[in-house]
Amino acid sequence: MTAPLTPLDRPNSYIGRSVPRPNAKRLLAGRGRYVTDIRLPRMLHAAFLRSPHAHARIISIDADAARALAGVHLIATGADLARICTPWTGTLDHFKGMTSEPQLPLPLDRVVWAGQAVVAVVADSRALAEDALELISVDYEELPAVVDLDEARQPGTPRANPASQSNICFRTQLDSGGVDEVFVAAAHVIEQQFSFGRHTPVTLEPRAIVADYEPDSGMLTVHHATQTPYQFQDLYSRHYNIPEARVRVIAPDIGGSFGMKLHVYHEDMAVVGLSMMLGRPVKYVADRIESFVSDIHARDHRVQARMAIDADGKILAMDVHDATAIGAFSTYPRTSVVEGNQVIRLIGAPYDFTSYRAALEVVFQNKVQTSQYRAVGHPIACAVTERMVDIAASRAGFDPLAMRDRNVIADDAYPLVSPTGYKFEALSHQACLRRLREIMDYDALRGEQAELRRRGVHRGIGIATFVEITNPSPAFYGVGGARISSQDGATISLTPTGEVRCAISVTEQGQGTEAIIGQIVADQLGLAQEHVKVITGDTEVTPHGGATWACRGAGIGGETALQAARRLKANILAIAALVLQEQAAALDIVDGQVVSAASRQPRLDVAEIARIAYFRSDTLPPGTQAQLTVSHHFAPQGYPFAFTNGIQGCSLEVDVDTGFVKLLKHYVVEDCGRIINPMLVDEQLRGGVVQGLGAALFEECRYGETGQLLNGSLADYLVPMAMEMPDIVIDHVETPTADTILGAKGCGEAGTAAASACVLNAVNDALTPFGASINTIPITPARILKALNRY
């Protein structure tokens, strides 16, 4: 049986097809061109002297010896850069009452975390610049450092920023009303506390930037390893007072980003200023040790949660408090409160209950900033919710999968508004649950678990349902005053030989943006994909747009490309109609040929239309102006976000003698709406899952009492490696959004959103016979042994 044809089912249909990425071959040959690789004429190298203290006053800086070193071109302090760069503040208007101190590229008189850049040196080579750093002496007066999250929240504790009233950055609450009454009447009330450590993105290519200010033209070109070139064009323009049209930001091949490379970093901002001061290109690449102390970290939450259920295992209410510590500043321009805000709004999201209360408290401390990293808030919300659901299931006497089946929002209940105000267009929890049960062979897995348990082998099965935020509208940042676009733009042209080039504002970091845009354009225009060239990552070349973050590339960028391609197609057919003396509506394009729409008979090469329009316009009727280049923008309308959903499962084994966890298999059923390239979606899910598994078991930025990062190298900070990771089985349910023609939603964060929750539940499931319980992530062997009273 075949499904009825949709407008997307046609020849040259690339939507829904797994095709390899055209731009991946040169990366396989070592021909990528990352910012790290860029070398410009007269280019100099920057290095930064960093604070050894978590909190200290800068008394004096003596850089005379460094300045005298041969090969050193410039030494700049906070005061030097403050003369040309205006300060920034990481707050947004829609987070009412939020505060954060103004920031400058380098500090004027006080350092607020260990590792903060204090003095910049520019020299002929990076090695020379680092030699010069050793000749600089800075006199500090140490101040009390606020390190721990709980300590930061105590009244009377020292302040991370002494000028502020307290360590509170932001507080907010949600209350659907009547929550206390529901808890009083509930058959069961479960209460738990959770702790989530800090971890950090660890992109394999560290942050890298080459700023090239040309003083005669007043033109700033920045080669920047970022997801969001337009955002940085705006920021460099405003903070260095350069007209926007004279700022060009180029993001070439990027060695991983995951949200980390879209924030303003002090060193990056400084490098722009250094280039302006010298009138020469200046390059800075963070080394790995610097990455650990200066890239954003993420998570660092303590959550108290209560859940009320009735005697039949129906969830009635949740009441949560999330406290999170974000470092000494809120990041710019997206702030550091989005994660906490999403935690309290996503908790309970898959489930059908209406009584909800949540409080969020965001505090400052003397550590590097936390901010948006892949799956922002989702892993916290998901782990809290799903662990509570598992405990509730056990209390009410239900199997975890059956408990979810009883409680998820029914697939036919949409559209609806969640108790936290999220508007869900259409989710598919029930369908996903059914698929997961099948692909896991759940009942057999449970049987095997029971059998092995009798033999002293402790396996655990974990389930986690999730909702993911994708395709954000201006409701995300724009309404708060951030100049972060939620729309995208594309310029699409038919070239004189009949090829197509599409320059689009969404960007590529390896996830396959260029591949799917090429698929969509080829599909819509009726061309083979090899005739479509996609260009991204250069503010001088593509229209302004939001670029790539919050899983918006396929849903918003893809729709932009689709609509642009349709407009170009209409223009091509308009010329074809004149040439063929035919109604445009009676024509179509298939495989690069204009054909009769009804008979599919070829009439004319698309290349021939291009030739006529570009070189023999004299043969077209008077007054005809062929428009074979179309610029088109698309901003999401309708729902403020396109929510997606899915469910994950995992099977693992706990060695109760050593506390080691062996991941056996992981399962994902995901609904990201229309799938453009199934292989790329699956690989996004797998990569995302593994980032979540790393968070679950290994990754933690560990600090000493004085605020020193203790494990800031790749030998000490554990990341997931091939040996420890399981194979991941993936299946899909497809519920396209009706807000766009394409119907695509995002998929990049879904894997990370629920993977750690799955592992948390599975480890606890494995430990059931011992009555042990863990609510702390990462779940290290030491924590497992502690829970087992064996440590």
Added chain:
Amino acid sequence: MSSIMSDLDEADATVRVRFVVNGRKTACDVAPRDTLVDCLRTQLELTGTHAGCEMGACGACLVQLDGRAVHACLMFAVQADGARIDTIEGLSESGVIADLQAEFHRRNALQCGFCTPGMLINAHELLSNVARPSREAIRDALSGNFCRCTGYEAIVDAIAAVAEARAAKAAQGAEGASS
């Protein structure tokens, strides 16, 4: 004048090293503290070799030195004097890893591509030593190559598929030779 000359002498404190890089004789003047990865990337512009952690933990800088995969970040360039060095650029041009590259491409066993040259060099070494490694053995062999993007499964699949294809081809060759 004499002080200028002494400054210049100091700046010129380099050592001449000679290697055969990707099949060509090459000489470089390097500072004793320059690592092999810096020399390859900066002086020879072989930017396919990447520096990820600079302490031998991530595998992004793997190159072949006299036929063995080594971390170019853990060696000084002067230590490689006289060696044969093959980088991702050379291995690509010679075609010896073309089947691995094609399979990685077909299965999308790379995303950002930053770990990929090191992955390929390690995979090439593995398959040179073990004809048909198990998935477990492949995962074990990759345990010094960090990939933040893929989750590793597609990489394991690609290497396993190439091992099978090479084994099948070898069997076919042996059959052809015996008949």
